Amino acid sequence: MLDSLFCGGNASKCKSLIKDIKTRVGVLRKKRNGKASLQRRDIAELLRNGEDQKALSRVDVLFTEENILAVYDMIEIFCDCILKKLSSIWKQRDCPQDIKEAVSSLIFAAARCAEVPELQALRGIFATRYGDEFAIAARESLPACDVSQQIIEKLSGGLPTNNAKLSLLREIAEKAGFQWDYSNLK
Numbered sequence: 001m002l003d004s005l006f007c008g009g010n011a012s013k014c015k016s017l018i019k020d021i022k023t024r025v026g027v028l029r030k031k032r033n034g035k036a037s038l039q040r041r042d043i044a045e046l047l048r049n050g051e052d053q054k055a056l057s058r059v060d061v062l063f064t065e066e067n068i069l070a071v072y073d074m075i076e077i078f079c080d081c082i083l084k085k086l087s088s089i090w091k092q093r094d095c096p097q098d099i100k101e102a103v104s105s106l107i108f109a110a111a112r113c114a115e116v117p118e119l120q121a122l123r124g125i126f127a128t129r130y131g132d133e134f135a136i137a138a139r140e141s142l143p144a145c146d147v148s149q150q151i152i153e154k155l156s157g158g159l160p161t162n163n164a165k166l167s168l169l170r171e172i173a174e175k176a177g178f179q180w181d182y183s184n185l186k
Helices: 002-048 052-084 097-110 118-130 132-139 149-155 162-175
Strands: none
Touching (some): 002 052, 002 118, 052 097, 052 149, 052 162, 097 118, 097 132, 097 149
């Protein structure tokens, strides 16, 4: 009885949600790419004008934007992985090992990416299919669920180290075509 429920409606609902997720992520990525580009230009201008402290204070926001962009890339990859294996998902009661990371990572991201509400609906489908325990373990990134370590790191919200900030500032200056002396920030 339960398997027939999942073979029909939820498989097509899952496919539809994944397509919606990919569409929304594409739109959000475009907006965030624009913001990140503006931030890079502003930071480059600050560095060029010798306002190193202001540039350093703004680099945290850029790190956050770039982390979210990386998460969007991973979400799309995980969605593609699930789409490729969609028919086998509904044939097994337990989450197939070859998509466990993708399913777990999308459940994990659903709790942290409010700007993609379709992820929460997809999490609900997976929770119904694989059980609430599986969904809770993935949401909490317990080891048994194989949530991508990269997605955990990118969504952790931790601040970058000073070395990482300096490295990004050097990269921004280099891409803007000038040498930047960071000695007065150390």
